Amino acid sequence: MHDDPRPDPDADQARLAAAGDLEAFEALVRRHERASVNMARAMTGGDEDAEDLAQEIFVRAFRGMARFRGDSQFRTWLHAIALNVIRSHRSSRTRRLRLFPAPPAAADGDAAPVDAAVEAGFDIRLAMRDGVDRALAQLPDDLRAVVVLRDVQGLDYREIAEALQVPIGTVESRLFRARQRLKPLLAPLLGMRAVQGRSIGTAGPALQVE
């Protein structure tokens, strides 16, 4: 859909992996494993199955390597697979929950998960990550996907459009709406950033700017 003219740092390894070179595929896994795990966690609200999902993403990628033609960056293609895997997991989970509904949430809920975590003495980084992932979980799927791909995974608009198979204008529109809906959900974290200044929020992935 959007042929990417930029050089792909994974091009050589992907070509070898597509030809069945397991060492090349292993190199790709090591390079992208962290992104895959974080994608699965951020898209599932910290689901306990996130690590299994991350593994399944690579299994699907391996089995489909012959179909990777290099029209897009390898990581864009990998993210498209990730979205499909996660979507399938959610559909399956929804069917299971219809048959076996989860017990009702605790009365105090997640109104201020970060504050509660801090009071309990938990690691602040863990609390922030959980707070972000839970806020993301409250977005509709289409909005969550674009904002995770952009702000958590660091893909640019072209890559996001390619992964989602939508126009760049749609990416921009969904990004705007997603961030607007997240503002009240992330209120506790916004307050913490204001207090702690630059001590939080420096560990995010580097952005690729077009």
Next chain:
Amino acid sequence: MDRCQNAHVWMTRDADGVLDARDRALLDDHTAGCESCRQAMAAQAAVAAVLRGRPPIDAPPFFTARVLAAVAEPPSWFGLAEWRTWTWRLVPVAAALFVIAAFVDGRTDRTSAPATVSSTPVRTAVASTDTRPESVLWDADATQDQVLLTVLTGRRQAASEDSRHE
């Protein structure tokens, strides 16, 4: 409202550091007179900053080794988690088998066969030693129901069972 919609696009790009100088001037000009867009612009930047500051998690130990072990395993033919996918993929196969069975049944001398009132072919009892689920695909005696049940359950239905009764 159209101007605000344009501004929404500009402020999104601004939060991502990809707003060009011309659009920045237009955005500044608009937000100077639009309080709601000023607030929206601040929200875009603040939320993006929090999300980008989300502490990433490392892949668990031996993650790559587990992936390589998983890809070394042959794919499961009738994984229950993918049963819908396989059901749809096997529909044309099942349809082709049904047509073949109906064709063969139509050409078979049925004078000694028991009378039936249904268009479903009568199966003769077949003792099969192949219990693999995928063997149902090349078993000419398998009915459409057998194929579907095998797909849904992941187990080959007993080939010796005769589902047709007088």
